[in-house]
Each structure stands twice: as structure tokens, then as C-alpha cells.
Amino acid sequence: MAILKADAYGHGLVPIARKFADLGVDFFGVAFLEEGIQLRQAGIEAPILVLGGLVGYQVKHFLDYHLDITASSLHKAQQISEEARRIGRTARVHIKVDTGMNRIGVRVQNAAVFALEAAKMPGLELVGVFTHFVRAQGPDIELAQQQKELFQGVLDEMKRGGLEVPFVHVANSAALYNLDGLDYSMVRPGITLYGYPAGPHLDGIWDLKPSLSVHTEIVFFKGIRKGMGVGYMHSWQAPRDGWLATLPLGYGDGYPRILSNRADVLIGGKRYPQVGNISMDQAMIWLDGDKHGVGEEAVLIGEQGKERIGAWELAQKADTVAYEILCGWTPRVPRIYEGKGWKPYTS
Numbered sequence: 001m002a003i004l005k006a007d008a009y010g011h012g013l014v015p016i017a018r019k020f021a022d023l024g025v026d027f028f029g030v031a032f033l034e035e036g037i038q039l040r041q042a043g044i045e046a047p048i049l050v051l052g053g054l055v056g057y058q059v060k061h062f063l064d065y066h067l068d069i070t071a072s073s074l075h076k077a078q079q080i081s082e083e084a085r086r087i088g089r090t091a092r093v094h095i096k097v098d099t100g101m102n103r104i105g106v107r108v109q110n111a112a113v114f115a116l117e118a119a120k121m122p123g124l125e126l127v128g129v130f131t132h133f134v135r136a137q138g139p140d141i142e143l144a145q146q147q148k149e150l151f152q153g154v155l156d157e158m159k160r161g162g163l164e165v166p167f168v169h170v171a172n173s174a175a176l177y178n179l180d181g182l183d184y185s186m187v188r189p190g191i192t193l194y195g196y197p198a199g200p201h202l203d204g205i206w207d208l209k210p211s212l213s214v215h216t217e218i219v220f221f222k223g224i225r226k227g228m229g230v231g232y233m234h235s236w237q238a239p240r241d242g243w244l245a246t247l248p249l250g251y252g253d254g255y256p257r258i259l260s261n262r263a264d265v266l267i268g269g270k271r272y273p274q275v276g277n278i279s280m281d282q283a284m285i286w287l288d289g290d291k292h293g294v295g296e297e298a299v300l301i302g303e304q305g306k307e308r309i310g311a312w313e314l315a316q317k318a319d320t321v322a323y324e325i326l327c328g329w330t331p332r333v334p335r336i337y338e339g340k341g342w343k344p345y346t347s
């Protein structure tokens with residue numbers, strides 16, 4: 001199950017789904033009903049599981065678009081069953097078991113009994129059981145081991161009750177790399193599919209190649225004098241006379257404002273510091289003694305010459321995770337698809 005939530009981690013929901021489908025992926029996962037509908041409207045026919053919680057009035061739409069539903073309580077399962085019967089459809093349901101995340105899911109103690117009940121409900125086909133890890137990326141994986149055992153206990157209890165379901169899925173990216181014994185019927189990787197590991201300490205250890213890079217170009221270039229302030233609030237002053245470049249991109253595009261005076265960008269194969277507050281639409285770069293003209297490329301994430309800036313580097317400077325840096329690029333930033341197997345096009 002390839003995870004495509006949040007616009008395929010910022011890469012573009014439909015193009016990435018089509019690409020994965022071409023490559024043979026035959027099950028997709030999204031967070032919301034609306035994401036599932038978007039995939040169906042784009043012609044994706046493979047099963048799609050909506051991983052998030054649901055509100056009663058949404059059930060009809062799940063059925064209309066043949067989307068697999070996550071159920072976390074007896075009450076929800078009953079709602080699903082009633083609606084399915086009312087419109088004469090069969091709902092495909094996966095039970096989410098809460099082994100420790102305390103987000104959504106039925107508690108471990110009640111899970112098997114719930115599964116056995118749900119399996120008997122008319123209009124409802126129980127196709128899957130799953131859980132999700134709190135911290136499989138480590139450094140310590142004890143909690144993940146505990147979760148794994150709790151989940152296996154639920155499966156054993158279901159089996160004793162005579163119930164086995166076709167899709168049992170547990171492993172996210174971190175578990176795929178760090179935990180053994182999760183070879184159930186399916187895995188659910190997200191971030192690794194986009195070329196990033198699940199934690200900063202794993203960068204370079206997992207052999208992955210990021211699929212996204214973020215490029216812009218210098219839109220303005222000028223000299224400034226020692227002591228001059230730059231940008232809103234003058235949060236940075238030039239330490240000496242030198243050159244300053246302005247980039248046409250800011251937090252309105254997904255370049256977080258908290259990176260102000262912290263991030264680097266690549267221009268001409270070299271790192272330069274971003275200076276002054278990042279504004280909604282523009283960000284300034286201190287070139288010091290170097291000159292780079294209008295139209296020259298600047299790389300915010302990606303490679304240039306021997307230098308590389310990864311999403312985990314920015315994430316650590318922004319006190320967040322690479323996930324948030326990747327999915328944060330707003331629709332104002334055009335996505336350009338190119339490389340092996342892509343017909344080049346721009347969103």
C-alpha cells in the first residue's frame with residue numbers, strides 16, 4: 001500500500017498515484033475521504049484505504065467511490081453496516097487497532113471481539129486489520145516491539161475465534177527498515193517512497209535518493225553597505241559591505257518563516273546563508289563577496305555541484321520533521337515531473 005496522503009507528501013497526488021500504478025502498486029492509502037475521491041476521479045482503480053477517522057455522514061461517499069473504510073469502534077461499524085444496507089452496497093472495512101498511539105483505533109483489549117462482531121454485520125466486508133507505530137525509527141525500538149506483540153495477540157485471538165482477514169498491514173517506512181517479523185500481507189510505506197528515511201539519524205544509512213528538489217532563481221541582485229538591515233524587523237544586518245540576492249519565494253510557498261537566518265541555499269554550486277526574515281513571497285540571500293546575477297538558479301532542497309541540502313537538514317533547522325518540509329509546498333509552486341519514465345510536464 002503506497003501512502004499518498006497530503007498531496008503525496010507534497011509531490012502531487014494524482015501524478016504520483018499514476019506513476020506508482022504504472023510501476024505495479026496495487027493498493028493505495030490516503031488520510032481523507034476527499035483524497036480518495038480525487039484519486040477515483042483521476043481514474044485510479046486499485047483499492048484505496050482511507051486511513052483516518054470518519055464521521056457518519058461520510059459513509060455514503062465511501063460507498064459511492066468504492067473506498068476502503070477504517071473502522072475504530074462498534075458504533076462506527078454499525079453506522080457503516082446500516083448505510084451500506086440502506087443503499088444496497090457492501091462496505092470494505094479495515095479495523096484499526098490502537099496498540100499505543102492513542103490517536104484512533106479500537107483498544108487492544110476489545111479489538112478481537114470487535115472484529116468478530118463486525119465480521120458478522122450485514123453489508124460489511126471485513127477485509128483488513130492494522131495498527132501503527134509510535135516510534136519505529138528508533139533510536140530505541142522497544143515500544144515498537146511491544147506494539148508488535150500486542151497486535152500479534154489480537155490476530156491470535158481473532159484466529160481462535162475462527163476469523164482471518166485477507167489484509168493485515170503494520171509496517172510504515174521505519175518498521176520496514178528497523179523491525180523483523182512484520183511480513184504480513186501488505187506494508188504501508190510513505191516517506192521512503194519519496195526517497196527519505198523516517199528520521200534524521202537515518203539519513204545516509206538508508207540507501208535512498210530523494211525524488212523532490214526545490215528550485216527558484218535570483219530575481220534581484222544588489223550591493224549593500226556594512227550595518228544595513230535586511231527584511232521585516234531588520235533581524236539581520238550586513239557584517240560588511242557585500243552582495244545580496246533576492247529570491248521570489250517565501251512562507252506562502254512553503255519555505256517556513258522559522259528558517260529565517262538559519263537555512264542555506266545553493267547558488268553556483270556553493271552554500272549561502274538566507275538572511276533577514278523570510279517574508280510571504282520573498283527571501284534574501286547573503287552572497288558576501290560573490291556576485292550572482294538575476295536569473296541564476298538557486299536550490300533550496302536538492303543538489304548543485306558537490307553540495308546537497310536535504311529535507312531533514314531544513315527540518316532540523318525548523319525544529320520539525322522532513323515530512324512537514326515535504327508536504328508544506330503550497331499549490332503556488334509548480335511541480336515539474338521529469339526523469340526516467342516521466343513524460344515531462346508541469347502541474
Ligand SMILES: *Cc1c(COP(=O)(O)O)cnc(C)c1O
Pocket residue numbers: 003005051132171172173174188189190191192198
Ligand atoms: C503516514 C502513515 C504511514 C506512512 O508512514 P511513513 O513514515 O511515511 O512510512 C503508514 N500508515 C499510516 C496509518 C500513516 O498514517
